[in-house]
Amino acid sequence: MKLSIFTIAAFFALSMGVCAQDQETDSLEGQKVVLDEVFVSAIRVTKESPVTFSNLTKEDIKPRNLGQDIPVLMNFLPSVVTTTDAGAGIGYTGIRVRGSDASRVNVTINGIPYNDAESQGTFWVNMPDFASSTESLQLQRGVGTSTNGAGAFGASLNVLTDGFSEDAYGQISTSIGSFNTLRNNLKFSTGLLNDQVEFSGRLSKINSDGYIDRAESDLDSYFLQGAYKDDNTLIKALLFGGHEITYQAWYGVDSQTLTDDRTFNPSGIYTDIDGNTQFYDNEVDNYKQDHAQLLWNEKISDFWSTNIALHYTRGRGFFEQYKEADDFSTYGFEPIIVDGEEVNTTDVIRRRWLDNDFYGTVFSANYRKEKLDLIMGGGFNKYEGDHFGEVIWARYASNSSYQDRYYDDSSSKTDFNVYTKANYHLNDQWSVYGDLQYRTVGYKANGEDTGIVDDTFNFFNPKAGVTFDLNANNNFYLSYAVANREPNRNDYESGNPKPEKLNDFELGWRYVSTDVQFNTNMYYMSYKDQLVLTGELNDVGAPLRENIGDSYRLGLEIDANIRFSDKFSIRPNVALSTNKNVDFFIVRDDVLQDLGNTTIAFSPSLVAGNILNYTPYEALNLSLFSKYVGEQYLSNTDTEASKLDSYFTTDFNVTYEIKMDKILKSIVISGLVNNMLNEKYVSNGYTYLDSWSTPGNTFEVQGYYPQAGTNFLIGATLNF
Template sequence: MKRFLTTGAALLALSGPAWAQGPVSGSVTDARTGTALPGATVLLDGAAIAATADGTFILPAVGPGSHELRITFVGYEPIVRRFQGQAAAQQIFFALQPAGVLTGEALVTATRANERTATAYTNLSKEDLAKRNFGQDIPYLLDQTPSVVVNSDAGAGVGYTDIRIRGTSNTGINMTINGVPLNDAESHGSFLVNLPDLASSVNSLQVQRGVGTSQNGGAAFGASINISTLDNRREAYGETQNTYGSFNTWKNNVQFGTGLVGKYFTFDGRLSRIVSDGYVKRGASDLKSYYFSAGYQQKNTLLKFITFSGREKTYQAWNGVPEPAITGDRTLLQQYIDNGELSEADAERAMQEGRRYSYYTYDNQTDNYQQNHYQLHLAQGLGDDWNLGAALHLTRGFGYYESYRARRRFTDYGLQNVIIGGDTLTRTNLVDQKWLDNYFYGGTFALNYQPKANDKLQATVGGAWNRFTNDHYGEVIWAQYASNSNIRQRYYFNDARKTDYNGYARATWQVLPKLGVYGDVQVRHIEYTIDGVEDDQNDVTTRARYTFFNPKAGATFTLREGQQLYASFAVGQREPVRSDFTDRPAGDQSAKAERLNDLEGGYRLSLPNSTLLGPGTALRVEANYFYMNYRNQLVATGQLNDVGTALRTNVARSYRTGVELSGFASANDKISLSSTLTLSRNRILGFREVIYDADYTPIVASEARSTTISYSPSVVSAHTLEGQPLKGLRLALLYKTVSRQYLDNSTSEDRRLKPYQVLDFRLRYSIYPSFMKEVELGLLVNNVLNRRYEANGYTYGYPDATGRQQTFNWYFPQATRNFLASVGVKF
């Protein structure tokens, strides 16, 4: 900082009379991803000043007359701008194009959207994530992006968390890390609890809403989240972040990097630990992770090995809290007791613990899982206009959840009844473990055509081949009466194998100076087999094959500089999830693949130096319309299998349609306001609910009707007001609103989540002592207004003796007012 001020003073002295000198500020970003380029070199009339850590720069005083501003950054083409010095403040923004020297981002741009692909997306840089990162999971760091709703099993954002985008759960959100699929191949979900503190190693992240561009792995059936950890820091560094907060929450990590070693090599690493007792009683989490990368880089070659791993132990909070524990309704509580949902003792404890109630009391009722990732990436320049990105990957996952089971039949576990004296015992208390043991491996590639001389046409050909194997089995590790069991008695086993490969081709063509077109086609093939029995001793043998053709097309039209219209149409298709096969009778493969036709259109306005708001201001506005038309969407209708497990059934027609509005305005980096608002309508057409009479005979609704899709709020908004009253001190208010959601597809007012509004407060204060790069103090106060709300839940029901339906709702209450305080140090 002292060097920066000294250089600024020298420029000031040379530029002319002091009364005519004005500041010049700006930012440096990647032209294709919009991410900041920290450390870029800024030269004013030949004198160098390094950009700050977040990719911005400021020249405190620039004299009158003509000046040249030159920006350089390794791996990018330099850019030069001339401007006139003036007394008023000026802002100049630079978007650099990648050059012949390849960077890590070259490996993920093939699957990312940009202003040419006519889709709705949000880019978040490392700095964007860092200011939100106090140790909560990635979904909570995305809470302020459009159409996002998040929740936490334990109530405070640590442990099992979930994200929905446009009402689509994480099973319909494609997630990739450096272009490598993260979604579980069978459930289609992404369990970020297995990768705690991943956000600390993320270099950039893009959220695409809708089908978006072609991705590797599972279908983007509502959104995709593309994560890049491919940072390229050429100077040595050391950092540590430490957080403490409510519910005995701790986060500690250390990060390091060697910078360039021997001109060609870089090494980076991170160790992290996050623990929390959770808002919910016995909702504890103990999470550990590491990240390490080793890179080799020459002008046209980048080779990078990355490994990262997470190990989690979380107390099971996934049962939620019964409704009467939240409302205090003892009449309703008795209904839970009478139907066996709660014992007398559990019911009394539920009323005592209230909304922080936890169903389980066994001291090791925990989920234990470890996931190790290994990736080898190659980016190779092929002449001036071509480059190749390729990766090999292996993910190793293994773990179990342990449960205490009361009064279980011996025969359910393959055991004989026990005879004691003249009594025959048919049941026992026991503890079992349900295991997963899997491997996921394969390769991805993308060949990119990106001409330097004429960028009217850009094209990519890419694809992936992936293989997943998974053993599912259960073991009895303790029983009150052992019967004829052995140590670790295995009572079920099935193995699954899934092969998934795809190829795609994408191109953008600037037909006219203002008109661009976009095309993208993908062919994806899946083969899925299961052999063996499930825990209910049901034969789950499965043989399924699918081939999908997913075309996409769009167009953009530039109204004037900074203003763009766009429209696109895309098709997405996906196969049923594992439970759609295993929860049905043996051999029943009636669940069909789902199809989504996605129409998007919108308007973008981007004014880096807004004449509307005045000098030194920035303005961005986007309005996006979407119509997502589903065919054969799999939804819960109330139908059960022979053991009472809910089945998903294909419905012929359903849709989501709405408008997403977002805006951002800032003034001289002193104050900014960002807002998003989603208004949507989410419907199933021709829905027929299935209920059961007193004899458990299914009754299908005779009249079809239009109903609201479950977990799909019609209004979602997020607003962030941030200011910098003092240098280095940033204060922010974050406000989130979510309208009513239904727990199932019946649109019943008895089965819903109430609307909620949440206000958070964030403080970040940075100081720059002479003996280190930076010390940052942070404070996050969640739910400042101390609202009591539930962000997730589930429902089911039974008929009573008279055939009257009884409903049982379970909710996941979120934490009341709580805090996280942090100290970060950079060397």
């Protein structure tokens, strides 16, 4: 869908800003920190920091939380673009911020790294319904403040899980919707026992057929927590995780199929012995992930407090594939004679396994007195992973044996960082911010895709800024930050990748009053050796990247929360940007071509959103969500063939609460209509250069991920 600049201007004039998603407040002092937030205080920022950020609270998330993944629930934050393989927000979902994909968005849960250590991606499908155990989240755009885990090259997202509850409660939720979607969960808390101890938990089950053919999801998850508190101590022990079985939907469709049969899924397709087209019924991704966290905050004095956390994550699973007429050599099979003829290909069903452990510690100490807020912290984490493949059936098995592995690779990664950051108030108006981080990473791998890898990276990441409080309602900030980042596992498939470096400049203004919150900022992100998406995928559906030398992103972001009355408010946002590769070269038909300055792939120049919220009376809330994503390229070549059209979607959300005065405290009815105008849009895709079929004549081949038209979810929550 194409919109003129006048349409966009009208949209923004009606909306007037971006969705800050902050709690209502009338000055820049903001809200008081709740007790559980001490676990993320070392990596979160406030309006007194020269960092660009947005907050989402449990109350913001709750009305739309009917089973979709966290990235989808974040879709209306500034500069955010989301996508989903199955087309309806359940299953594999992805997020891009300022054009940077999920592998470049640093994610922590209670301050503990969540990005996969090797791919650097975040797989929310491994923790379905995690939004139901989220107290709040903060998205820092740009480099942000020093945190744990991989460097933030587009944004950092830190999630705080459920806080402890002083009162006992029980909650049963269910939701149903399009594509046979069914979500059930159960939550409980004992409340504080003896004013010190609380136990709480959640069990969830989600099933959905998906919009795309056979893109079913069968998802289970759990969350268990024990908490202890006294005047100076808060300790929390958490166990959470999930098990996902999703039918693969990562291949997309070509342009003709997109027109003729947009829900077609080529995954699992094969021809049986009678020549009939079939689809293998177990072409699935099957993965379990369990997390254990021990968090301890200690208030040592009126000025000093400390945090330490120990964590362990266990992941194991596989994806299963039917492969037709595959070469014996792939599996180490010897040719055999069948009916007098040599056979060296076979149909097989194979499983490609990942079995890994991730463990370590993060820590911080905070000194806060009068003008100085000082934080010292860091972390040490280690990843150990096994990658191996098994053939579980073959039409011709040759010399194979039970549980043979046709490849057996291993990898390990260590990640150590220390940082010191301080915010010092020079006077009532001026404050200065400094942040120094040293990070060292060691990565070893041996695999057919990576080759032999034994790399060590040492990074120094300084950050500095200044904040000026004009008065109680206005402040301005200017910051400069450096980030360095190591390649991920898939980057080694393309050769010998370099680490990348980012210099990030942010200039912003915030206005806060009782009824208006307004944020605007300009940014300039200058990259050296940026690893950008090429538009290609590898054989497991993971996007490939390559170093491109110099590139930059220049943008303006505006967001607001405007309350016209107790009943009506709007939360609009707009992000304008230009995203360029400088002097981009490409090899086409064995000729090196200089394409000049080209647009960075998957980087729309305009992203806008808005939330219109109307509460006619206390029990009823109506919200209209709008999202516009401008056209974007699938590759870095600026060709028309690789362009995704712009799109505009509108969702409608309603909640109604029925108060009770007995054992059942309330019933909350929720409804969500997604894409209510039935926009036929594509949110993601891929492209690659093909010269195999026509040697000497290279052309681009595209694949697309269509998203669902109008669809709905409706749910009910019983609160005890």
